[in-house]
Amino acid sequence: MKAFDTQLFKRILFYTKPYQWRFKGVIFWAIGLSVFAALRPYLLKNTVDDYIKTNDSQGLMFYILLMGIVLILEVLSQFYFVYWANWLGQDIVRDIRIKLFDHMLRFKMKYYDHSPVGQLVTRSVSDIEAIARIFSQGLFMIISDLMKMVAVIFVMFYMNWKLSWIAILAMPILIYATRIFQLKMKSAFEEVRTQVANINTFVQERVTGMKVVQLFSREQIDYEKFKVINDKHNKAWIKTVWYNSIFFPIADLVTYFTLAFVVYFGGLSLIGGETTTTFGDLFTYTMLIGMLFNPLRQIADKFNEMQMGMIAANRVFAILDMQDQVQENGTVEAPHFEGKLSFQEVRFGYIEEEEVIKGINLEVNPGETIAIVGSTGAGKSTIINLLNRFYEIQSGSISIDGKDIKTFELKSLRKQIAVVLQDVFLFADTILNNITLDNPNITREDVIEAAQKIGVHEFIMTLPNDYDYNVKERGVMLSSGQRQLIAFLRAYVSNPSILILDEATSSIDTYSEELIQRATEKITKGRTSIVIAHRLATIVNADKIIVMDKGKIVEQGKHAELLLNEKGFYKNLYDSQFVTEH
Known part of the structure; x- marks a missing residue:
């Protein structure tokens, strides 16, 4: 030595x-x-x-x-x-x-x-x-x-x-x-x-x-x-x-x-x-x-x-020295997208030899709200990670408005995609700062106006110091439903082209769910939205429902259409959930 x-x-x-x-x-x-x-x-x-x-x-x-x-x-x-x-x-x-x-x-x-x-x-x-x-x-x-x-x-x-x-x-x-x-x-x-x-x-x-x-x-x-x-x-x-x-x-x-x-x-x-x-x-x-x-x-x-x-x-x-970063090859600044998404033969695995996404083909039209459902481990959330380029696909292509997402500057691409996760992470800071994330282009007045539009303002005003209330580490001072509402407001004020809701309505109380449903209708209006849902009752009005199983799309269509297939995956999921809930 x-x-x-x-x-x-x-x-x-x-x-x-x-x-x-x-x-x-x-x-x-x-x-x-x-x-x-x-x-x-x-x-x-x-x-x-x-x-x-x-x-x-x-x-x-x-x-x-x-x-x-x-x-x-x-x-x-x-x-x-x-x-x-x-x-x-x-x-x-x-x-x-x-x-x-x-x-x-x-x-x-x-x-x-x-x-x-x-x-x-x-x-x-x-x-x-x-x-x-x-x-x-x-x-x-x-x-x-x-x-x-x-x-x-x-x-x-x-x-x-x-x-x-x-x-x-x-x-x-x-x-x-x-x-x-x-x-x-x-x-x-x-x-x-x-x-x-x-x-x-x-x-x-x-x-x-x-x-x-x-x-x-x-x-x-x-x-x-x-x-x-x-x-x-x-x-x-x-x-x-x-x-x-x-x-x-x-x-x-x-x-x-x-x-x-x-x-x-x-x-x-x-x-x-x-x-x-x-x-x-x-x-x-x-x-x-x-x-x-x-x-x-x-x-x-x-x-x-x-x-x-x-x-x-x-x-x-x-x-x-570790070069484990997303490759910044993009030179085009992402505009405010119309929102047409295209997945062509996309394959991906967190471990290279074990594919999680197996040759997916998916088209989403501008302004559509699509829902992705499936059992745990089907690959639903992975699709979202790939769209944001948190991980790199192994083959195939993902494009927005006809352009491969790799052509866009990473920072500008992610600015156009807002994600509301099931497990909301809040910093030990005020509600206002957790919503704006210190973006100087978003003012306090913008936040209050957005909160009023989606029905979150009244809840925030009940808190001590309202928008200046410190939620402490990971937002422990708020309930899970309240954290979700903050996450919805955070997504809304960023004015994204594409909105993603990843299990955003699971494990919350009825009152918060009603607020979130109203907020969802407001923020998804006029923009391409992807909703990953466990509770099927929340996505019956989606323009298209994508059913996944073991990394593949096995069915797609509207809620009523999918229920007609008595032996289909969606029908089976719906019936089993309906029985469980009743």
Whole structure:
């Protein structure tokens, strides 16, 4: 295993290009910090040898002031170095997060079918924060420490080359230990990031589905599962603690032995009367050895931060590199369609070798309301997904007003198709914002006027703060029927060419159903509409009813016509539902 991935590191550095002046500024302050840090011990040596030893109080005061000025400059360099490094890291994180979110917005629905929400949240939040630490706690800190070490070595050899060699000879031991430590920590941190993603995914799913957990009394089961996942997370972190517990005592041991040898041989030189070593040298070397070896220890620690950041970056880039997006080949902006739909020999499967739609041919005239019925898994909702290009068909063609939907710009195509789903998703925001979805072209007055037209205004006015009522996460403050009404209003104000109602009247109360039926009549008038229905009583007035079974169209016609076929699929569905409801 490589301790350091150079290609990945270069890719991360690419994001510093817009901030080159700041990048260079951080390096400048790092140089200043290393120079001033190494200068202090040298001034201390001169103070001891030239002024304290000779009892020169005036010279002593001058050097004390000089060391004070150097210390202030060192502190200022430290401040600007840390501030600019963190500033740069946060700006880079902002850019990567925006790019990642923009990339994720364009994925096919298939990607989200197979990707846990918690894992994606981990990638776009905590993993990206880990990338910031590459710059704030990793790269620049390592550069600063290396420069400090170079400056210290220069000062040491300038002062006393004999004592300096003792420290230099001890360094390979610490460097070798650091290298082993880096390799072990890289492996450990990869496991940590995996377990963090797993625990996030589990918690996200259980919090979202808490009602199901409690309804089916799964608290103890999920508690035990969480304990197992949390234990794996704990063990992954303990492994990193173990490696740290081994490395840092070894580093301390090397430092103390080196210091002991320097003091011993330096002391022997002084006792023997050699002039090459002074009391100032010996006094200063106790500082310089710490300044030489501590950065080496810190480099290992900062390298851990870099490893965490680079492992996180690798995971983020894996998503950025994934080309699972709907192909944007369309160049024509979709107009307000007349609404003629045509499906020609359309075939599709969520898994390539398992077709869900098997050679469908379907024609819908402008302004028609067609209903699609069939048993669960017949392929009804899949047709809607294909029309919106949430998934790409494997063969055949889908056209609107005689033009293949692939010729239209995806954004403009979807603007002309409004969908009301059975499971309405509302954001933790006001009713007004959930209806307009922050579209600046739709005003509050437009929403109120539309609500009055389809009979939803009175219901909204009964809520606290009416249109400014916050429905909270997923619209939990509203009933399922009320959420459906908001979804109908959302579709209506967008003024679509084509309207799709996917099981929009199932599982709601009678009062809401009456409101929705009136809203349906209003918003389907004059536009092509596709109604996917489970309750056949809601689609008896459709211009055409399409009956599907196992991915094929098995019957089509008006309600009365289909009932005449005593052995037909529709007749069987109708009779079985009629018996059930009565």
